[in-house]
Amino acid sequence: MSVLIRAQGLNKYFGQKHALNNVDFEIEKGAPVALVGPNGAGKTTLFSILCGYIKPSSGEVSVFDVRPGSSATFSRLAALPQDAQLDPRFSIAHQLKFYAQLQGLNNKQSQYEAERTLELVGLRDVLNEKPQALSHGMRKRVTIAQALIGSPEIVMLDEATAGLDPRHAREVREVVAKLSEQTTFILSSHDLSELERLCQQVLYLENGQLKQHQTLQQDESINFYTLRMERKETGFIEILSSLTPVVDVVNSQDKEYIISVINDEQQPPFDVQLLQLCHQHHWRYRQLINGKTLENQLF
Amino acid sequence: MHSFKRIVCLAKFELVRLFLTKRGALALAAFATAWFLILYYLVSSAATIVTSAAFQEMAKQMFGMLGLSQLLKWPVPEMAIYWLLSAYSFPVFALFAASDQTCSDRTRGTLRFISLRASRSEIVIGRFFGQVMIIAILIFVTLLATSGMATYRDSEIFIPALMRSISLFGNLFIVVLPFIAFMSFINSFIRSSRLSLIVCSLFFGLGPLVIGLLEYNIGATTYLDYLLPGVQISDMLGQEKIIWSHFSIPLMQTAFYLVLADLTMKRSAL
Numbered sequence: 001m002s003v004l005i006r007a008q009g010l011n012k013y014f015g016q017k018h019a020l021n022n023v024d025f026e027i028e029k030g031a032p033v034a035l036v037g038p039n040g041a042g043k044t045t046l047f048s049i050l051c052g053y054i055k056p057s058s059g060e061v062s063v064f065d066v067r068p069g070s071s072a073t074f075s076r077l078a079a080l081p082q083d084a085q086l087d088p089r090f091s092i093a094h095q096l097k098f099y100a101q102l103q104g105l106n107n108k109q110s111q112y113e114a115e116r117t118l119e120l121v122g123l124r125d126v127l128n129e130k131p132q133a134l135s136h137g138m139r140k141r142v143t144i145a146q147a148l149i150g151s152p153e154i155v156m157l158d159e160a161t162a163g164l165d166p167r168h169a170r171e172v173r174e175v176v177a178k179l180s181e182q183t184t185f186i187l188s189s190h191d192l193s194e195l196e197r198l199c200q201q202v203l204y205l206e207n208g209q210l211k212q213h214q215t216l217q218q219d220e221s222i223n224f225y226t227l228r229m230e231r232k233e234t235g236f237i238e239i240l241s242s243l244t245p246v247v248d249v250v251n252s253q254d255k256e257y258i259i260s261v262i263n264d265e266q267q268p269p270f271d272v273q274l275l276q277l278c279h280q281h282h283w284r285y286r287q288l289i290n291g292k293t294l295e296n297q298l299f
Numbered sequence: 300m301h302s303f304k305r306i307v308c309l310a311k312f313e314l315v316r317l318f319l320t321k322r323g324a325l326a327l328a329a330f331a332t333a334w335f336l337i338l339y340y341l342v343s344s345a346a347t348i349v350t351s352a353a354f355q356e357m358a359k360q361m362f363g364m365l366g367l368s369q370l371l372k373w374p375v376p377e378m379a380i381y382w383l384l385s386a387y388s389f390p391v392f393a394l395f396a397a398s399d400q401t402c403s404d405r406t407r408g409t410l411r412f413i414s415l416r417a418s419r420s421e422i423v424i425g426r427f428f429g430q431v432m433i434i435a436i437l438i439f440v441t442l443l444a445t446s447g448m449a450t451y452r453d454s455e456i457f458i459p460a461l462m463r464s465i466s467l468f469g470n471l472f473i474v475v476l477p478f479i480a481f482m483s484f485i486n487s488f489i490r491s492s493r494l495s496l497i498v499c500s501l502f503f504g505l506g507p508l509v510i511g512l513l514e515y516n517i518g519a520t521t522y523l524d525y526l527l528p529g530v531q532i533s534d535m536l537g538q539e540k541i542i543w544s545h546f547s548i549p550l551m552q553t554a555f556y557l558v559l560a561d562l563t564m565k566r567s568a569l
Contacts, residue, residue, distance in 0.1 A: 053411055053569040071302070074416050084408030089320045101308050102416035146412055 002029050004154055004184055005050060010059035012045050012208075019045040020056070021208040027201070029153070032176060032185040034195035034294070037205035043188045044082050046205065047158050050186075051079045063154070075103040078147040079156040085139065086131045092118070092142055093127045096149060103150045117145035120175050122168070137164045144172060148179070155179075156186040161194060173198060196294040222247065225259045225271065226289040226296065233283050243277070245270055252296050255286075305417045306425040313429020317396075330392070334441050337384060338448055346376040346449070369537055374459040377449040381442070382467055386474060386536055389438060390529050393475040394499055397430040397482040399492035401564070406490045411569050419564045423483055427557060430479045438471045470535065473545075477528035477552035484556045487563035503527065528552050 005027040012020040020042045027033050035043050048054045049061055052069020066072040086095050093114050100110030118124050121141040131139050140163055147155050157176075161169035169191075176185050176198055189195055195202070204211045229236070237249045240259065245267055248260040261270045271288065278285050317323035370379035401422065404410040413422060446460040481502075485495045510523045524530050531548045 081411045084411045087409050098312055
């Protein structure tokens with residue numbers, strides 16, 4: 001695996017505020033990476049450093065083995081920065097073509113690229129509109145389209161689906177999933193279920209510190225299942241705990257349980273046993289997840 | 300892609316901004332109206348007055364007092380009046396036209412999209428050249444109109460008008476360069492075009508005053524007035540003789556402010 005982004009001892013101060021505190025990580029080419037953390041954790045600061053918008057106060061950071069913002073990253077790294085907007089005076093086509101031309105495409109290629117990227121975000125029809133004529137969600141999708149021009153190797157999307165309706169948020173997720181074979185996406189979002197669906201690697205920031213840097217893989221010896229019930233059932237935990245492979249049952253939140261199970265090839269599959277148990281006791285379940293949710297892993 | 304191509308791409312986009320947007324078209328319409336009034340009421344009538352026998356002596360005395368007597372010898376008086384008016388009005392217009400090179404893009408976040416595709420130096424240079432091209436086109440158009448007006452009055456002066464136009468184009472082009480570069484510098488740290496214009500007004504209004512007070516207090520020449528774009532215009536105005544400093548000062552000022560703009564832009568957060 002080739003390392004695309006490398007950060008070592010990264011610090012960023014804004015006056016007295018220590019926005020990033022000695023952050024170390026590496027991002028390899030491959031599946032989308034989630035950047036998670038509460039508000040003010042330093043996610044946007046980290047995005048801005050990786051894009052070359054701001055400089056770190058200390059530490060080393062490289063993208064494709066060069067300094068962020070240097071010309072070697074042009075056309076290879078693209079981003080949707082939080083709150084960045086297109087120029088209201090020009091049509092969408094004009095601006096996307098301009099960005100494509102800056103990336104070295106000729107007039108015909110840039111026209112094709114503008115149409116292709118808008119098609120990807122389901123906005124082919126707005127090609128000749130001005131940004132002001134679009135809704136907030138549509139403008140957001142157009143800015144996602146600009147990040148996809150020229151099929152860059154890294155695309156960083158800061159809160160890409162914030163403010164989008166569920167249908168269009170789903171479309172954006174589908175685009176990310178579809179393109180993630182050739183592009184490494186770095187996604188920041190507060191929607192953990194969204195990140196869970198898409199990402200294999202998580203960077204969790206809190207108070208400027210990188211708390212966890214992990215891949216969403218399970219311990220080989222223990223399997224986890226997350227079961228969401230429709231209502232609270234009496235004696236649920238006790239009955240469930242009596243099953244042979246179950247090690248632990250934790251009521252993680254209202255009507256949600258994390259079940260730890262010993263991985264035993266000789267036993268019938270646990271998810272089958274669990275569903276049979278629900279059927280026998282007439283328990284109505286809402287969702288069964290193979291593994292822990294990202295939310296449960298992080299918090 | 301070569302840096303040069305990106306600079307050309309950025310500069311071309313500035314032309315589009317002026318010539319193909321509603322706001323740009325309005326600015327152009329205002330410019331054209333202002334210049335129509337200047338040409339029709341000032342240049343045309345002043346040229347007639349300057350050349351009329353009744354006023355010739357008075358004009359000689361007045362121009363002589365101002366060190367402009369050389370201008371009376373020009374075979375195309377319209378050009379002399381044009382030069383007097385444009386030598387000061389074009390720098391002011393250049394400041395207005397170039398007041399939003401990067402600041403609104405920075406405030407809106409559009410510069411973040413661009414900076415992933417072009418270096419900050421390329422953005423500064425590209426935007427600067429875009430503005431230079433715009434002002435050059437406008438100078439060219441006004442010179443064309445003035446030549447046309449002069450030729451309409453007397454068709455025999457077409458060639459002298461053309462020759463003088465070429466020379467004035469060169470002069471005006473060099474005069475406006477440091478003003479545009481100065482605005483590039485102001486734009487590298489100010490976030491609105493209105494504020495840029497206010498900073499400019501303060502700089503050009505208070506700058507000479509502060510330099511004067513400083514020199515008075517220390518009792519020596521500081522040469523700080525060379526920081527003021529347009530410092531050479533009053534010397535150039537009479538066109539008595541062409542000296543090197545008329546071109547070297549604005550060119551050095553342009554380079555100085557572009558380097559400052561580049562350094563500031565590189566250090567600033569987007």
